[in-house]
Amino acid sequence: MHDINFIRENPIQFDNAMKQRGENPLSKKILEIDLKKRNTQTLLQNLLAERNELSKKIGEFKSKNKDCTDDLKRVEKIKLEINTLKELENLKNDELKSILSRLPNIPHETTPIGISENDNQLYREWGQKPQFDFKPKQHFQIGEDINMMNFEIAAKLSGSRFVVLKNKLSKLERAISNFMLDKHTTENGYSEFSLPYLVKDDALYGTGQLPKFSEDLFTAGENHWLIPTAEVPLTNLVRESNLNINSLPMRVTSYTPCFRSEAGAAGKDTRGMLRQHQFTKVELVSIVEPEQSNQELERMLESAESILKDLNLHYRVMTLCTGDMGFAAQKTYDIEVWLPGENNYREISSCSNCGDFQSRRMNTKYKKSDKNLFVHTLNGSGLAVGRTLIAIIENYQTSDGNIIIPEVLRKYFNNETTLL
RNA sequence: GGAGAGAUGGCUGAGCGGUUGAAAGCACCGGUCUUGAAAACCGGCAACGGGGCAACUCGUUCGUGAGUUCGAAUCUCACUCUCUCCGCCA
Numbered sequence: 431m432h433d434i435n436f437i438r439e440n441p442i443q444f445d446n447a448m449k450q451r452g453e454n455p456l457s458k459k460i461l462e463i464d465l466k467k468r469n470t471q472t473l474l475q476n477l478l479a480e481r482n483e484l485s486k487k488i489g490e491f492k493s494k495n496k497d498c499t500d501d502l503k504r505v506e507k508i509k510l511e512i513n514t515l516k517e518l519e520n521l522k523n524d525e526l527k528s529i530l531s532r533l534p535n536i537p538h539e540t541t542p543i544g545i546s547e548n549d550n551q552l553y554r555e556w557g558q559k560p561q562f563d564f565k566p567k568q569h570f571q572i573g574e575d576i577n578m579m580n581f582e583i584a585a586k587l588s589g590s591r592f593v594v595l596k597n598k599l600s601k602l603e604r605a606i607s608n609f610m611l612d613k614h615t616t617e618n619g620y621s622e623f624s625l626p627y628l629v630k631d632d633a634l635y636g637t638g639q640l641p642k643f644s645e646d647l648f649t650a651g652e653n654h655w656l657i658p659t660a661e662v663p664l665t666n667l668v669r670e671s672n673l674n675i676n677s678l679p680m681r682v683t684s685y686t687p688c689f690r691s692e693a694g695a696a697g698k699d700t701r702g703m704l705r706q707h708q709f710t711k712v713e714l715v716s717i718v719e720p721e722q723s724n725q726e727l728e729r730m731l732e733s734a735e736s737i738l739k740d741l742n743l744h745y746r747v748m749t750l751c752t753g754d755m756g757f758a759a760q761k762t763y764d765i766e767v768w769l770p771g772e773n774n775y776r777e778i779s780s781c782s783n784c785g786d787f788q789s790r791r792m793n794t795k796y797k798k799s800d801k802n803l804f805v806h807t808l809n810g811s812g813l814a815v816g817r818t819l820i821a822i823i824e825n826y827q828t829s830d831g832n833i834i835i836p837e838v839l840r841k842y843f844n845n846e847t848t849l850l
Numbered sequence: 851g852g853a854g855a856g857a858u859g860g861c862u863g864a865g866c867g868g869u870u871g872a873a874a875g876c877a878c879c880g881g882u883c884u885u886g887a888a889a890a891c892c893g894g895c896a897a898c899g900g901g902g903c904a905a906c907u908c909g910u911u912c913g914u915g916a917g918u919u920c921g922a923a924u925c926u927c928a929c930u931c932u933c934u935c936c937g938c939c940a
Contacts, residue, residue, distance in 0.1 A: 485921040
């Protein structure tokens with residue numbers, strides 16, 4: 431949610447920011463509604479003040495048995511006006527909120543300006559593409575060859591974009607998530623949470639998925655939605671609260687399934703388990719003071735990268751451009767892992783600084799030198815487990831159709847070195 | 851699923867139609883005392899919004915939303931959540 435004061439004071443800057451994100455300039459319209467709202471409010475409040483005064487007077491008079499029919503008549507008339515103005519004020523409030531809640535965050539000054547993913551910038555790379563003396567296969571070929579990855583059965587159960595894993599591959603997925611959680615909780619300073627996978631509208635509004643992106647979500651019953659990412663319950667842990675400054679920075683993590691309708695992705699990545707309706711992910715969330723959020727984003731990125739480094743998977747980090755960033759973000763780094771079977775880099779993590787965009791929606795503040803200020807929130811994948819599984823399968827495949835178990839995962843496999 | 855109780859400031863908790871934005875305690879901040887600290891004592895301490903250069907002033911807020919009333923934390927209705935007991939159950 432945007433700060434209306436910022437728009438009042440910097441309408442041109444605001445419009446430029448929205449333009450960079452592919453939105454129309456709306457500051458003029460917003461400020462018009464805002465002005466109407468405030469004028470209405472002033473009139474309304476004057477009447478309320480008068481009513482309060484008269485009521486007090488009437489109370490006194492009645493207790494003394496004095497006549498006050500004139501005041502009663504006046505107050506009755508005021509009440510009608512109050513009702514009219516209240517309705518108008520509510521209307522303007524709703525209009526304003528409806529516009530503001532659907533506009534994306536203002537990009538950070540270091541976010542490159544651009545239209546599509548083609549304008550994203552390389553931030554850094556790590557490692558090297560592995561060399562194969564055979565043609566590396568794609569993950570689903572390998573998974574199906576070893577009979578541990580089954581899309582047909584999944585389709586019978588649930589339709590397209592689902593997968594069934596079994597035996598060692600299923601165990602590998604579990605090992606990956608354990609490894610990530612262990613690393614983040616012991617070395618990277620995050621506290622682990624077990625969370626609800628069903629949430630209410632309010633939580634999704636808080637992180638920005640609602641009201642604009644309901645098509646991307648699955649519903650569950652009348653009042654619940656399936657979480658599209660643990661960012662939602664993790665970040666909303668601090669909703670509607672006034673945090674003690676001593677509890678900041680707050681770093682939390684959780685391993686959860688994620689559910690996405692992939693409404694806009696029809697026909698995209700249909701083969702394999704790259705883009706599923708359901709996948710698991712270890713999420714990182716930080717709640718910090720505003721001055722710290724930029725460096726916290728770097729720290730979060732490094733936490734995510736540390737997993738890939740330990741797994742010895744080659745990757746590159748991209749700084750997303752204004753046109754490619756998510757709704758709530760002011761700056762985002764994507765980590766793209768190298769997939770030799772696909773001969774391509776693929777997003778495996780996305781780390782974003784949301785500034786105070788989400789904390790305004792959630793009403794999360796902290797007190798600093800007697801002032802209540804909005805916190806900054808950050809979230810990042812650390813990492814997407816399904817895609818990490820894909821990366822391991824493709825990068826660690828052998829010519830005879832086996833998969834080498836990455837060293838850091840062997841402790842979860844009784845020190846075995848290969849999957850088969 | 852059945853029966854009952856409740857939701858008040860950062861926390862505990864009083865108030866149940868008219869200076870109650872709300873007693874008291876805790877926490878917190880400032881002061882006195884002390885070599886320093888603690889204790890004790892004194893003082894301060896809600897949020898959000900409108901108007902104003904400002905001092906300041908006005909409004910809203912006692913789970914949420916409607917209603918009754920000149921006036922609602924207090925009365926009515928609906929909803930949400932929490933707790934206790936019974937039943938069922940991983």
